[in-house]
Amino acid sequence: MKILITGGNGQLGQELQHLFQERQVAFKAADVSELDITKEQQVNQFFAEHRPEVVYHCAAYTAVDKAEGEGKAADELINAVGTEIVAKACQKYGATLVYVSTDYVFDGTRTSGEYLPEDPKGPRNEYGRTKLLGEQAVQKYCQKYYIVRTAWVYGQWGHNFVYTMLNLAKTHDKLTVVDDQVGRPTWTRTLAEFLTYLVDNQIAYGVYQCSNDGQCSWYEFAKEILKDQPVKVLPVSSDQYPSAAFRPHYSVMHLAKETGFKFPKWEDALYEFMRQIKEK
Numbered sequence: 460m461k462i463l464i465t466g467g468n469g470q471l472g473q474e475l476q477h478l479f480q481e482r483q484v485a486f487k488a489a490d491v492s493e494l495d496i497t498k499e500q501q502v503n504q505f506f507a508e509h510r511p512e513v514v515y516h517c518a519a520y521t522a523v524d525k526a527e528g529e530g531k532a533a534d535e536l537i538n539a540v541g542t543e544i545v546a547k548a549c550q551k552y553g554a555t556l557v558y559v560s561t562d563y564v565f566d567g568t569r570t571s572g573e574y575l576p577e578d579p580k581g582p583r584n585e586y587g588r589t590k591l592l593g594e595q596a597v598q599k600y601c602q603k604y605y606i607v608r609t610a611w612v613y614g615q616w617g618h619n620f621v622y623t624m625l626n627l628a629k630t631h632d633k634l635t636v637v638d639d640q641v642g643r644p645t646w647t648r649t650l651a652e653f654l655t656y657l658v659d660n661q662i663a664y665g666v667y668q669c670s671n672d673g674q675c676s677w678y679e680f681a682k683e684i685l686k687d688q689p690v691k692v693l694p695v696s697s698d699q700y701p702s703a704a705f706r707p708h709y710s711v712m713h714l715a716k717e718t719g720f721k722f723p724k725w726e727d728a729l730y731e732f733m734r735q736i737k738e739k
């Protein structure tokens with residue numbers, strides 16, 4: 460199976476590379492310098508040359524707040540137009556497309572329960588809107604696809620909430636973290652294992668959701684990250700941290716347990732992640 464990873468130098472792209480290396484599976488990872496997904500001719504040439512059979516499409520515009528202003532055009536170009544280009548190329552060359560999407564496609568107004576994959580969509584920020592356009596392009600132009608929504612992603616290779624908390628704890632003795640946004644953290648390792656599980660086990664094409672199991676607020680997440688650090692973590696409301704992009708108060712998504720995949724609990728995943736970065 461010829462594997463291509465788009466956005467290969469991103470947080471998830473690097474985790475997938477690491478996973479394939481560990482499994483001794485051959486792959487081709489390309490980042491924007493080699494494969495700019497917004498350039499249709501370049502994408503087609505690349506597909507003609509490499510003939511991928513499975514495409515893990517990790518390239519994305521992920522600056523959620525910037526997407527509300529100076530990054531609006533880039534966000535739409537990369538997440539919507541770029542994904543359409545990749546979807547059409549996958550269809551043309553018969554490749555299976557694995558597209559990673561977000562909980563922000565939902566409106567985030569629930570207060571309990573879980574968002575099911577088929578629940579009504581209602582993105583309330585630009586990034587969510589363009590990732591949903593990407594989902595629609597995948598469904599319109601490509602027959603063999605997995606759309607996998609995820610949320611609150613952290614991993615070894617990238618900027619994320621866990622690293623931010625660990626760094627802040629080095630210079631502060633007290634941190635305030637929002638307690639009125641609830642979701643499910645996702646370790647990139649769990650996500651990478653799930654994406655490859657879908658492909659390797661020939662699970663039915665369609666829309667799935669992947670995070671670590673359980674749920675927490677950002678405050679509870681921060682407390683767990685910093686439980687061994689001499690720093691006080693205090694809960695605050697989102698009003699204390701205004702942001703350009705709307706953030707949902709509740710974004711717990713139903714996990715695709717029916718596939719047989721075991722989603723580790725978020726505390727266990729975090730523990731393992733912290734153990735690994737300490738060993739580095």
Ligand SMILES: NC(=O)c1ccc[n+]([C@@H]2O[C@H](COP(=O)([O-])OP(=O)(O)OC[C@H]3O[C@@H](n4cnc5c(N)ncnc54)[C@H](OP(=O)(O)O)[C@@H]3O)[C@@H](O)[C@H]2O)c1
Pocket residue numbers: 465466467468469470471472490491494495496497516517518519520521537541559560561562590609610611612613617
């Ligand atoms: N991070 C989260 O919390 C989160 C939550 C939900 C869903 N997701 C989704 O999960 C996927 C992976 O996210 P991530 O955290 O790994 O993001 P990331 O670290 O920002 O990686 C995205 C990668 O895409 C590359 N890229 C940007 N424009 C490109 C273009 N035109 N052509 C090719 N590559 C391009 C970026 O390169 P440069 O850095 O050089 O621009 C970067 O290497 C994305 O689809 C994202 O929308 C992420």
